[in-house]
Amino acid sequence: MKKFYFMGLFALLFANTIYAQDTLSGNYDNLTIVKGKHIINSMVIVSNTLKVDSGAKIEFIDNGTLVCGGLVEMLGNNHDIEFYGKKNNEGVGLIFNNNNEKSILINNVTFRNLQMPLYFDFGWKRNLVSITNNIFTKNIGTVSLIQVLNPPFGINDSTYVQFELANNLFSENKSSIYFEDLKSDQIHFDISQNVFINNSIYGSKAYNIASNMIYTRLDQSYKKYTPILERNSFVNNNLVDILTDTIVHSANIGVYGTEKSIIFKNNYWGDNNKYKIYEGVYDQEKSYALPKLNLEPFLNLPLNNIFSHIYKVYNSKNGFEIQDTISQINRYSSFILRSNKEVDFSTSKLTYINLKNDTTLLETENAVKFNINVIDKNNVRIDLLDTKAFSKSNGYFKLSNIIDLELNYVPNVYLGYKQYLKHFYYQKRIIDSIANLKGIDEEADKKIAKNPPFKKFWEFGIGSGGSIFTGTVSSPAFFNNEVNLNHSAILSYYFSRALSTSLLFSYFDLGNTDSRSSNLDEVSRGFHFTTNVISITPSINIKLSESKLSLKKKYTTSYLSIGLDILHFNPTGSYKGKIYNLHDLGTGGQYIDKTKSPYSLYTEGLMLSYRFNINFSNKNTLSLLLAYHRTFTDYLDDVGPDLYPNADILFTNSNLNGAAAVYFSNPTSDYIVPGRLRSSPSNPTDSYLSFNIIFSRKLFK
Numbered sequence: 279m280k281k282f283y284f285m286g287l288f289a290l291l292f293a294n295t296i297y298a299q300d301t302l303s304g305n306y307d308n309l310t311i312v313k314g315k316h317i318i319n320s321m322v323i324v325s326n327t328l329k330v331d332s333g334a335k336i337e338f339i340d341n342g343t344l345v346c347g348g349l350v351e352m353l354g355n356n357h358d359i360e361f362y363g364k365k366n367n368e369g370v371g372l373i374f375n376n377n378n379e380k381s382i383l384i385n386n387v388t389f390r391n392l393q394m395p396l397y398f399d400f401g402w403k404r405n406l407v408s409i410t411n412n413i414f415t416k417n418i419g420t421v422s423l424i425q426v427l428n429p430p431f432g433i434n435d436s437t438y439v440q441f442e443l444a445n446n447l448f449s450e451n452k453s454s455i456y457f458e459d460l461k462s463d464q465i466h467f468d469i470s471q472n473v474f475i476n477n478s479i480y481g482s483k484a485y486n487i488a489s490n491m492i493y494t495r496l497d498q499s500y501k502k503y504t505p506i507l508e509r510n511s512f513v514n515n516n517l518v519d520i521l522t523d524t525i526v527h528s529a530n531i532g533v534y535g536t537e538k539s540i541i542f543k544n545n546y547w548g549d550n551n552k553y554k555i556y557e558g559v560y561d562q563e564k565s566y567a568l569p570k571l572n573l574e575p576f577l578n579l580p581l582n583n584i585f586s587h588i589y590k591v592y593n594s595k596n597g598f599e600i601q602d603t604i605s606q607i608n609r610y611s612s613f614i615l616r617s618n619k620e621v622d623f624s625t626s627k628l629t630y631i632n633l634k635n636d637t638t639l640l641e642t643e644n645a646v647k648f649n650i651n652v653i654d655k656n657n658v659r660i661d662l663l664d665t666k667a668f669s670k671s672n673g674y675f676k677l678s679n680i681i682d683l684e685l686n687y688v689p690n691v692y693l694g695y696k697q698y699l700k701h702f703y704y705q706k707r708i709i710d711s712i713a714n715l716k717g718i719d720e721e722a723d724k725k726i727a728k729n730p731p732f733k734k735f736w737e738f739g740i741g742s743g744g745s746i747f748t749g750t751v752s753s754p755a756f757f758n759n760e761v762n763l764n765h766s767a768i769l770s771y772y773f774s775r776a777l778s779t780s781l782l783f784s785y786f787d788l789g790n791t792d793s794r795s796s797n798l799d800e801v802s803r804g805f806h807f808t809t810n811v812i813s814i815t816p817s818i819n820i821k822l823s824e825s826k827l828s829l830k831k832k833y834t835t836s837y838l839s840i841g842l843d844i845l846h847f848n849p850t851g852s853y854k855g856k857i858y859n860l861h862d863l864g865t866g867g868q869y870i871d872k873t874k875s876p877y878s879l880y881t882e883g884l885m886l887s888y889r890f891n892i893n894f895s896n897k898n899t900l901s902l903l904l905a906y907h908r909t910f911t912d913y914l915d916d917v918g919p920d921l922y923p924n925a926d927i928l929f930t931n932s933n934l935n936g937a938a939a940v941y942f943s944n945p946t947s948d949y950i951v952p953g954r955l956r957s958s959p960s961n962p963t964d965s966y967l968s969f970n971i972i973f974s975r976k977l978f979k
Contacts, residue, residue, distance in 0.1 A: 302336075302344075311336060318342035318369060325376075327351075330387075335360045338369020338392060347376035354386030357413050357686070363391040368418055371395040377403040377430055379437065387412045393419035394453075403429035403464075407441045413687060417451045420480040420520070424455045429464045438503065439465040447585040448474045448491070449689040452518075460494040461537060466503035473585040475513040475689050479529050480520045487532035487560050487568075489517040496537035496569045507542040511580035511618070513589045514548065514602065515558070516696075522703045525602075525696045528558035531571065539570035546577040548589070580618040586682035588691050590616040594659050600693060607675060607694030608668040612661045615677075620655040621688050626680045628660070631698070632673025636775065639706055644668065646675070672774075674698040704776035708824065737770045739901065739974030747788040749964030750957045751805045751915040753795040760794070762787035766903075766970050775821065780839065782815040782885075788847075788914060788966055804946035805956075807860065807915045809849040815885050817841025835891045843883035843907055849916040853938045860916035863932065863939040866956060867923030870931045877918065883909035883963075897976040905968045914964040916942070917957045922950045 302309075302316055305323045313333035323345045330336075330352040336344075338361065352359055363369050371392040374382060382404050389395035395417055396409070409424075417423055429439060448455075460467055474491045481489040491512065517529040530547060533540075539562075547555040555573060556563055562570040580589055591600040594612040608630065628648050634640040644667040651659040660677075662668070668675070674694035682688055745764040752759050764786035772778040791806035819839040849860045861879060868874045887905035894900065912918040923943055929936035944950065 318344055321345060323347070330354075330359055332386075333358050335362070337362055337364055338371065339364045339367055340369060342369030343371065343373060345373045345375060346382070347374075348378060349380040350374070350382040350384070352384045352387050357386050357388045357411075359387040361387065361389050361392065361395065363393065363418070365391065368393055371397065373397045373399055374404075375399040375402050377401060379405045381406040382408070384409045385411050389414045390416050392417050394422055394425065396424045397422070398426040400427045401430050402427070404439055405437060407439060409443050409446065411445045413447045413449075414451060415447070415449045415687070415689075417453070420453050422456045423448065423451050423453045426456070426465075427458045428462065431464060438463070440468075441465050442468045442470075443472065444468060444470045445584060446472045447587075447687075447689070448472065449476050449587075451477045452480050454479055454488065454490060455492045456488075457492075457494040459497065459500070460505045460533075461496045461500045461503070461535075461540070463500045463502045467505040467507075469505065469507045470509050471581065471584045472510045473513075473580070473587050473689075474510065474515055474530070475587050475589075476692065477515045478518040478525070479516065480518050483519045483521075483526055485517055485527045485529065485560065485564075487534050489527070490529045490532035490558070490560055491515040492530070493532040493560075494534075496533050496535040496540055498536045498538065504540070508544045509577070509581055509584070511546045511577075511584060511587065511589065512548050512558070513546075513580075513587065514692075524699045524703050528554075529560075530558040532560035533569050533571060535569055537569040539572060541572045543573065543575055544577055545573065546580045546589070547573065550578050582619045584618065586617060586619055586621050586686065586688045588615050588617045588621070588680075588688070591691065591693060592616070594661075602692070602694065602696040604694060605697050606671055607697070608671060608673060610693075611665065612659065613693070614653070615658050615660060615691065617656055617658075617688075619682070621658075621680055621682050623650050623658060623660075623680060627678050628662075629676050629678075630668035630673050631676060632670050633702065633705060636705065637709070639702070639709065672698065672701040701776070704821065708775050734771070734773050736977040737772065737899070737974050738977055739768045739770075739899070739972040741766050741768075741901070741903070741970040741972030743903075743968065743970035745786045745788055745811075745966055745968045747790045747915065747964070747966045749915055749966070750912065750917045751790045751792055751800075751807060753790075753797070753800070755796040758794045758796060760790050762789055764968050764970060766968075766972065768903075768972060768974070770819070770974075777821070778819045778837070780815075780817045780819055780841070782813075782817065782841070784811070784813045784815070784968070786811055786813075786968070790915065802946055802948055804944075804948070805915065805917050806945070807849045807851050807917075809847045809914060811845055811847045811914075813843050813845045815841045815843045817885060817887070819889070833893050835893060837889045837891075839885070839887045839889065839905075841885040841887070843885050843909065845881050845883060845909065846879060847881070847914055848879055849914065851916075851942050853935075853941050856938075858935065858938050858942070860942055861913075862934055863942055864928075865916055865923075865939060865943040866918055866920030867928065867943075868920075869933060870923060870927050874920070877911065877913040881909050881911035881914075883907050883911075891974075899974040901970075901972040901974060903968075903970045903972055906965065907968065908965045909963055912957060912962050912964055914966070919955050919957045919959040919962060922954055922956055 302318050302322045303320050308327040309324045311330045311334045313331050316336045319339040319342045321343045326348040328346050328350050332355045371394045487493050512530045516525045517527040519526050562568045592614040594614045628646045630644045630646050634642050646667045647663040649661045677691040680688035743764045744761045746759050766784045768782045770778050770780040789808035792800045792803050795801050817839045819837040822836045824835045850857050868876045885905050885907050889901050889903045891899045891901045925940045929940050932939040
């Protein structure tokens, strides 16, 4: 009996020992984390040597943190060392501190679902940091993915840190990599052959230095070690607004500091268009006080010896690239995927994800069957088979479970995701506004759930208001300009709660005179005109807000619109009691100079407008429509960037009335310096403002 008692006691003690080994806690001089699962749920400090064996899997819970003060060796096999956070209870990650001449070697390790995977604390230093061939994916922290602070600066310290960040994959993370000083006399950085793809940097709507995949300081005072940033691939890294959870801007690298310029050549930046590349770079182009990044020559495609990734998607029907901003991605049924090297789609999964209906934020995920046709080792065509699985609009495609020929992870492909986030946010605002109107309680939730789907409808409105010319013949003092009548009619089609399209018909006058100007040079110039304008403007409208008024059944909405103006105009002026068409007089010398031709009385333009509605019922609406119009002509007022014509020649060769032509070409007979222009070429297009009060009614039922 005693024998069994001692055997049981021994088994219990052994089980407790095993449990203690699985959950790491406390302080260690030296620690080896062996193959198997381990848990860190508090701060674990290793002061001398930390070694992690191949196959070790360490889960971080709560504020679990591993602090490393000396030698670090993590040498995995095919990324089988894993540091990961527990879902919904994620731990922090690894912190490196202390100043010594040891090394940090991290190779073939996976970091996922952590708050801050790697943090090099203030005062740290080593002789070598080698972070190579690792995977950083789906880390949830929004502060830093990797943060490297400056080591201590010693006057007699001749040693430096060789810092290598190479051949790593960074995918679907939510924060930046931050270097306190990338150009330093204490650290020589080599950032090479990494893949940065599908990362979402969370921040405010304003694009800034810190809202990039990599951001850093570059100071002119440091001369010893110029950082290397070459042969990397940056694909689909974006700034995401933390409040609306929508994509704002491409975001690859941002720099600040006193350095004038630096070259980061031979990287692939997601595109071959120089201007698109620099959209995701925050440097001197955004603010003159920042360093200038010279990215040329840049790679036209990623290297084939780095992590496998799909960097372009094309419509196989016409060969056009599929941009993530495209709407109605479900209209496409065949794609060509281009990767930097051959990948394996045999185990991949394609799903179409969209909102269940117009009254909830629940998502549905439908598996989509597809055929694979290999074009070559870098291009694969995917043909979608069951259109019912993706028949609903406003969703996106997700292609997952992709591997390369060495069975390594390949980042997912998302098609239409950017537009989906916008749709998700708009629907969330609508649901929130309904909840605020009804009161957030169980009954309100039931009403929202039972709310019928949105029904598309037409709306027609008429209104009047005014228009103000702001082109060449206008005063810098805005309220000194003439206000003329504007009459409008608008036909709108609402195809969702958030989006609609409109056709605006307008008939109005524009007019002004230089005598109203607060600029004395313009007053002495003396131009004046009046013109009738007829315009047609198709536009797209996006809902900005919706709120209930205290009055029963009344609520307000607001829209932001962008449209294309199509205009007909004909500027006129008065001379000795008679009205003349200024176009026919050729006041800018159009008819006496064989190199010129008369300007067209038709033009196009762009409109940006804001509409505020008071909805008295589901059918009747009173609106204030404010719009800014920028035309593609400089002759709404007949005054373009033409040389003042010779008065004698103009008088002799006028088709209509020589005296009138001379008068309108220079109304005040001001002395003209040879070569002087009637209008500044630096502002070559005319513009105007319009405002209307519009009554609208819903058509049909």
